Amino acid sequence: MESNITDCPRSRSRTRSSQRGSSSTTPSTMSPSSWRRRCAGVCLPEYQVPRTSGFVAVHPGGEEVLREQAGGDATESFEDVGHSTDAREMAKDMIIGELHPAPLVTTLYDEPSWWSTWVIPALAAAIATLLYRIYSQESE
Numbered sequence: 001m002e003s004n005i006t007d008c009p010r011s012r013s014r015t016r017s018s019q020r021g022s023s024s025t026t027p028s029t030m031s032p033s034s035w036r037r038r039c040a041g042v043c044l045p046e047y048q049v050p051r052t053s054g055f056v057a058v059h060p061g062g063e064e065v066l067r068e069q070a071g072g073d074a075t076e077s078f079e080d081v082g083h084s085t086d087a088r089e090m091a092k093d094m095i096i097g098e099l100h101p102a103p104l105v106t107t108l109y110d111e112p113s114w115w116s117t118w119v120i121p122a123l124a125a126a127i128a129t130l131l132y133r134i135y136s137q138e139s140e
């Protein structure tokens, strides 16, 4: 699943410098690959991205499992482990932004229907012929 990650803390400085003079706090949007290079993070249910840096060293399940998930969607792994309610509460406090699924792109092939291809032009031609005949009979 291709996604965009908003509100990465390390990307904020870049956003602000590009909006010099503006007080806007609009989060920047980054591709997953650039986010992966800049931030250490784990995505949790509902596409939330907690700040794990600092926590990774003290994670009871070990540092490695978190590093492996950094920058990706760790929802499944998080659920598979069966984390306690306490762990879920802890994760909520680490949220720094949201991971949005990329908009679905749907390509619709607009196949011309049988009606618009044949029936409508045929009816139009028949009506035109009829009107022409009526008109030419009247003028004789």
Ligand code: HEM
Pocket (backbone or CB within 6 Å): 042, 050, 052, 059, 060, 061, 062, 065, 066, 069, 074, 077, 078, 081, 082, 083, 084, 085, 086, 087, 088, 090, 091, 094
């Ligand atoms: C910010 C996200 C996370 C938080 C706050 C967190 C927190 C915790 C906590 C508090 C525990 C102790 C057991 C419990 O209370 O459930 C734990 C255990 C564990 N966690 Fe995480 N965790 C996070 C993400 C992950 C992820 C993404 C994985 C897997 C890839 C993972 C794998 C484990 C494992 C294997 C254990 C050990 C379970 C056991 O020994 O029974 N954790 N975690």
